[in-house]
Amino acid sequence: MNLKQLSDMLALSQTTVSRALNGYPEVSEETRRRVADAAKRHGYRPNPSARRLATGKAGMIGYVMPTGAAVDIDPHFVEFLSGLGDYARGHELDLVLSPAAADEEETTYRRVVANKQVDAVYVSSPRPADRRIILLNQLGIPYIVHGRSEGLDFDYAFLDIDNEAAFHDAARLLVQLGHTRIGLVNGDLGETFAILRERGARRALAASGLCLEEERIRSMAMTEENGFRAAMDLLRAKAPPTAILCSSLIMALGVVRAIRDLGLSVPGDVSVIAHDDVFPWLKPENFSVPLTTTRSSIRAAGQRIAERLAAKISGLENEPRGEVWPVDLVVRGSIAGAKT
Amino acid sequence: MNLKQLSDMLALSQTTVSRALNGYPEVSEETRRRVADAAKRHGYRPNPSARRLATGKAGMIGYVMPTGAAVDIDPHFVEFLSGLGDYARGHELDLVLSPAAADEEETTYRRVVANKQVDAVYVSSPRPADRRIILLNQLGIPYIVHGRSEGLDFDYAFLDIDNEAAFHDAARLLVQLGHTRIGLVNGDLGETFAILRERGARRALAASGLCLEEERIRSMAMTEENGFRAAMDLLRAKAPPTAILCSSLIMALGVVRAIRDLGLSVPGDVSVIAHDDVFPWLKPENFSVPLTTTRSSIRAAGQRIAERLAAKISGLENEPRGEVWPVDLVVRGSIAGAKT
DNA sequence: AGAGGAGTTCAAAGCGCTTTGGCTGAAAAG
DNA sequence: CTTTTCAGCCAAAGCGCTTTGAACTCCTCT
Numbered sequence: 015m016n017l018k019q020l021s022d023m024l025a026l027s028q029t030t031v032s033r034a035l036n037g038y039p040e041v042s043e044e045t046r047r048r049v050a051d052a053a054k055r056h057g058y059r060p061n062p063s064a065r066r067l068a069t070g071k072a073g074m075i076g077y078v079m080p081t082g083a084a085v086d087i088d089p090h091f092v093e094f095l096s097g098l099g100d101y102a103r104g105h106e107l108d109l110v111l112s113p114a115a116a117d118e119e120e121t122t123y124r125r126v127v128a129n130k131q132v133d134a135v136y137v138s139s140p141r142p143a144d145r146r147i148i149l150l151n152q153l154g155i156p157y158i159v160h161g162r163s164e165g166l167d168f169d170y171a172f173l174d175i176d177n178e179a180a181f182h183d184a185a186r187l188l189v190q191l192g193h194t195r196i197g198l199v200n201g202d203l204g205e206t207f208a209i210l211r212e213r214g215a216r217r218a219l220a221a222s223g224l225c226l227e228e229e230r231i232r233s234m235a236m237t238e239e240n241g242f243r244a245a246m247d248l249l250r251a252k253a254p255p256t257a258i259l260c261s262s263l264i265m266a267l268g269v270v271r272a273i274r275d276l277g278l279s280v281p282g283d284v285s286v287i288a289h290d291d292v293f294p295w296l297k298p299e300n301f302s303v304p305l306t307t308t309r310s311s312i313r314a315a316g317q318r319i320a321e322r323l324a325a326k327i328s329g330l331e332n333e334p335r336g337e338v339w340p341v342d343l344v345v346r347g348s349i350a351g352a353k354t
Numbered sequence: 355m356n357l358k359q360l361s362d363m364l365a366l367s368q369t370t371v372s373r374a375l376n377g378y379p380e381v382s383e384e385t386r387r388r389v390a391d392a393a394k395r396h397g398y399r400p401n402p403s404a405r406r407l408a409t410g411k412a413g414m415i416g417y418v419m420p421t422g423a424a425v426d427i428d429p430h431f432v433e434f435l436s437g438l439g440d441y442a443r444g445h446e447l448d449l450v451l452s453p454a455a456a457d458e459e460e461t462t463y464r465r466v467v468a469n470k471q472v473d474a475v476y477v478s479s480p481r482p483a484d485r486r487i488i489l490l491n492q493l494g495i496p497y498i499v500h501g502r503s504e505g506l507d508f509d510y511a512f513l514d515i516d517n518e519a520a521f522h523d524a525a526r527l528l529v530q531l532g533h534t535r536i537g538l539v540n541g542d543l544g545e546t547f548a549i550l551r552e553r554g555a556r557r558a559l560a561a562s563g564l565c566l567e568e569e570r571i572r573s574m575a576m577t578e579e580n581g582f583r584a585a586m587d588l589l590r591a592k593a594p595p596t597a598i599l600c601s602s603l604i605m606a607l608g609v610v611r612a613i614r615d616l617g618l619s620v621p622g623d624v625s626v627i628a629h630d631d632v633f634p635w636l637k638p639e640n641f642s643v644p645l646t647t648t649r650s651s652i653r654a655a656g657q658r659i660a661e662r663l664a665a666k667i668s669g670l671e672n673e674p675r676g677e678v679w680p681v682d683l684v685v686r687g688s689i690a691g692a693k694t
Numbered sequence: 695a696g697a698g699g700a701g702t703t704c705a706a707a708g709c710g711c712t713t714t715g716g717c718t719g720a721a722a723a724g
Numbered sequence: 725c726t727t728t729t730c731a732g733c734c735a736a737a738g739c740g741c742t743t744t745g746a747a748c749t750c751c752t753c754t
Contacts, residue, residue, distance in 0.1 A: 016740055027704045032742060042702065062469050063406040064740035067709045072403075074450070081439035086634040089429035099421035099453030108471070110414070111449040113439030129402050131448070237635040264635050267607070271642055294426040295577040295604050302611055356710055367734045372712060382732060404710035407739045697754085704747075714737080723728065 015058045024052055035060070066130065074108045075323055076132030078122045078146075081113040088236065089264070090291050090312055094138070094160070097316020105324055120149055127153045133327045136160055136319055139205050140172075156326035158319050162206050162336070169334040171326070173319050177207045180308040180341035181214035181259060184287045187343065188257045189222045192352035193285065197248040197255030198226065199241055199265055200233040208233055208261065211289075215259055230255050241268025249276055249284070256352045257285035263296055266305060281350035290344075304346035310339060355398045364392055375400070406470065414448045415663055416472030418462045418486075421453040428576065429604070430631050430652055434478070434500065437656020445664055460489055467493045473667045476500055476659055479545050480512075496666035498659050502546050502676070509674040511666070513659050517547045518554035520648040520681035521599060524627045525558035525566075527683065528597045532692035533625065534564055537588040537595030539581055539605055540573040548573055548601065551629075555599055570595050581608025589616055589624070596692045597625035603636055606645060621690035630684075644686035650679060 021031040026045070034041045034049035041049075052058075066072050075098070079087070095109075102109060110132050114122035123146060126132055134156040137146050143165040150157045151168060159172035188196055198215055201208040212233075216226045229251065232244035241260065248255055249272060260266045266288035273284050280286055280303045290298050290307035298305035318337075325331035361371040366389070374381045374389035381389075392398075406412050415438070419427070435449075442449060450472050454462035463486060466472055474496035477486050483505040490497045491508060499512035528536055538555055541548040552573075556566045569591065572584035581600065588595055589612060600606045606628035613624050620626055620643045630638050630647035638645035658677075665671035 017742095018740075028741080029705080029743080030703055033703095036742085040702065045702080059465060059469065060742095061407075061740050062471060063403050063412075064709090065742075066403040067401075067407050067711085068740080068742040070709085079435075079439050081436060081443050083440070085436070087432050087436045087439075088635060089432055089633075092427050092429055092432040095419075095451070096421060096425070096427045099419050099427075099451070100423070103421050103453035103455060103458075107453075109451040109453070111435070111439070111451065113443035113449070115443060118443075125399065129399065131402060237637075239635075239637060239640050242640060267636070268640070271640075274642065293429075295428060295575075295579075296607070297579060300579050300582060300608070300611075302614065357712095358710075368711080369713080369735080370733055373733090376712085380732060385732080400712095401710050404739090405712075407741085408710080408712040410739085695754100697752105699752080700750085702747100702749080705745095707744075708742085709740105711739085712737105713739105715735095717734075718732085720731090721729085724726080 015056050016061065017058075020053060020056065020058050023056075024049060070130050071327075072131055072133050073106065074110045074132045075102065075320065076110045076112060076126050076135040077138075078119055078126065078135070079111045079113045080116060080119065082115045085116065086235070089293070091138070093291065093293060093313045094316040097311075097313035097318075098136075098320045099316075100313070101317045101320035101324070105320075107320065107324065119146060123149055123153070127155045134158070134323045136323060141204050142206055142209065156323065158322055158326070160315060160319055162210070164206055164209070169336070171322070171331070171334045171336070173315055173322065173337045173339070174207075175310040175315070175339045175341050177210040177341070178214035178217070180289065180310075180343070181211040182218045183214075183341075183343050184259055184306075184308050185215040185218035185226075186221070187345075188259070188285060188287065188349065189218060189224065191257075191285065191349060192354070193255075193257040194224055194352070195230065195253055195255045195257075196224075196226065197230040197245075197258040198232070199244045199248070199258055199260040199269055200231065201236045201261045203233040211259075211261060236262040236265045238264050238268040238271075241265030242272045243268070245269040245272035246276070249273065249278065255284070257287070257349070260286060260288040263288055263290050263293065263298060263305070263307075266298075266301070267296075270301060270303075280348050283353075285349040285352075287349060289341075298344070299346060301348070303348050305348045306346045307344050309342045309344050315339070355396050356401065357398075360393060360396065360398050363396075364389060410470050411667075412471055412473050413446065414450045414472045415442065415660065416450045416452060416466050416475040417478075418459055418466065418475070419451045419453045420456060420459065422455045425456065426575070429633070431478070433631060433633060433653045434656040437651075437653035437658075438476075438660045439656075440653070441657045441660035441664070445660075447660070447664065459486060463489055463493070467495045474498070474663045476663060481544050482546055482549065496663065498662055498666070500655060500659055502550070504546055504549070509676070511662070511671075511674045511676070513655055513662065513677045513679070514547075515650040515655070515679045515681050517550040517681070518557070520629065520650075520683070521551040521554035522558045523554075523681075523683050524599055524646075524648050525555040526561070527685075528599070528625060528627065528689065529558060529562045529564060531597075531625065531689060532694070533595075533597040534692070535570065535593055535595045535597075536564075536566065537570040537585075537598040538566065538572070539584045539588070539598055539600040539609055540571065541576045541601045543573040551599075551601060576602040576605045578604050578608040578611075581605030582612045583608070585609040585612035586616070589613065589618070595624070597627070597689070600626060600628040603628055603630050603633065603638060603645070603647075606638075606641070610641060610643075620688050623693075625689040625692075627689060638684070639686060641688070643688045645688045646686045647684050649682045649684050655679070
């Protein structure tokens with residue numbers, strides 16, 4: 015069933031039918047009703063390719079997905095995607111994932127934009143002075159960054175959680191509990207969030223005249239194994255930390271395992287606080303010792319970003335606004351006062 | 355740069371340019387070269403919407419993504435997606451994710467197909483007699499199922515791992531080690547893979563005159579928490595299992611935690627074998643006791659499915675072929691002979 | 695009564711590509 | 725020398741939609 019058939023059936027022109035369906039004012043109410051009715055009854059749906067060709071609007075959100083043997087998409091992505099989907103579902107928005115090798119990312123963005131395959135894109139895991147953002151900005155397509163970049167000389171739309179405050183507060187809490195040697199098991203410093211978290215922790219310690227020593231910081235891809243290695247490393251040092259801040263639940267699995275392996279206990283010997291992105295399949299309260307976390311639902315972020323992208327597409331959101339969400343500090347059994 | 359501009363520039367008709375670019379024979383070699391050259395130099399790329407409108411071919415692979423507050427996409431999906439992307443990347447294929455609530459899945463498939471938004475789709479987590487497969491079959495769009503259904507009266511294309519053999523072999527190994535009371539911590543029985551795994555385990559026990567007791571089976575969503583609960587349940591029974599088969603690494607985390615919480619040990623008191631889909635961020639060899647696993651890379655499956663979908667699209671693969679991959683049984687420290 | 699609107703509707707021109715059917719000129723066949 | 729054949733190229737017709745510009749019908753106003 016296409017527009018022509020439908021309009022023939024109604025003895026109306028394609029123009030009128032199209033306008034009726036798209037809510038243009040110059041159609042009488044009665045006609046509109048008739049058209050809407052017939053359309054529904056016959057299950058008419060405008061062909062998106064045709065519409066796209068005519069309008070340039072795609073009804074899709076794009077994401078350039080880094081791929082390649084060396085690239086591991088991490089499980090956060092799936093939760094984020096769920097959120098995006100939650101919103102998109104109700105709004106007939108589809109997502110287009112364009113896989114690209116690391117060195118083809120820019121080309122891919124260019125292609126996607128030039129082809130008008132999507133109306134807007136989102137960018138994840140931004141790095142400082144991220145080139146993708148610079149590119150998108152000059153290409154002039156609506157976009158939102160999930161996370162933040164730094165060192166860009168223009169404003170851009172983003173949604174981020176307050177990583178700095180989260181780790182600041184977490185570190186401050188540890189300090190208040192009497193800890194002075196605090197370790198940080200962080201994500202890769204190539205990404206802004208990790209930089210901000212380190213900064214937050216550093217600031218909290220500094221406020222009490224303490225210092226986040228370089229040798230108590232580890233930054234690497236957030237796998238269980240790396241968490242384990244990092245913690246092992248830290249805890250075997252001459253003056254091991256009595257508390258560890260950790261950037262992800264998955265790493266925290268490794269951290270806790272390391273602590274155990276060394277015959278130490280949580281929180282008796284080592285207090286642990288981790289960041290929790292809220293996975294349905296791994297919960298901090300279910301760790302052998304319930305984990306204190308800084309918590310922010312990455313799924314909710316996905317929903318919000320979809321919503322804002324939709325707003326941008328329909329022209330409701332224009333200024334390049336940054337949105338920063340506060341992070342909950344959820345105290346559970348994994349922290350205790352420092353042994354004196 | 356569109357076709358018209360390019361052809362004007364070359365003083366050729368759009369027809370000829372189009373044909374030259376698409377490899378039709380009725381173009382002289384010299385012309386073809388000239389055209390290809392100019393196209394490359396000016397970065398000409400045919401507008402996909404226009405092409406799609408004209409040909410009906412989309413150059414995209416579709417996936418109807420279950421979404422909704424109640425639906426958790428699990429982390430396996432991301433690994434699978436990576437694989438799909440690995441292949442798609444090199445072949446200019448994009449993926450379209452169409453989010454759909456559980457009760458809108460069929461409608462969404464219909465929409466996607468009717469709109470010719472994609473050339474082929476893949477279906478994941480198939481259930482027995484899966485309605486989606488029936489639907490796709492009659493809609494006549496190329497598709498591949500990742501996993502298997504049962505009870506369908508027609509052949510369909512799928513790629514699955516040999517779940518039954520995997521769990522059969524794992525169970526047999528446990529039996530050979532002297533275990534007679536074996537527990538199964540499985541995924542939701544709504545999905546075929548879980549049914550097959552149970553069948554495999556059952557068969558192995560039966561072969562030795564043993565029985566996989568109903569009360570030693572738990573089937574539920576594969577979260578860490580459910581793994582914990584299930585194992586707790588099993589181990590607190592009057593005649594607790596001395597070995598546990600587990601359907602996922604994430605569940606296995608919970609299983610191991612339960613064993614520990616009860617003051618038992620792996621493999622001293624309880625042997626554990628789990629299925630490993632190969633995540634970069636959580637490895638069985640890094641469990642406190644290295645985990646014996648049945649292993650099959652879900653990422654590799656993604657690559658292969660993309661490859662086969664591409665073959666289907668270009669008409670290279672036609673018969674509805676089923677492909678079943680063997681599963682590795684990797685023995686590590688988590689199993690031991692049964693205490694006598 | 696005629697001009698000027700307001701309210702509806704329509705025919706036709708794109709959007710950028712593929713593809714059908716036809717045309718041309720030179721080489722092959724008669 | 726005429727007829728075929730065929731490689732190579734082209735004009736134009738879609739694909740299904742949106743949008744421009746025009747037209748037509750009623751009213752209202754002067």
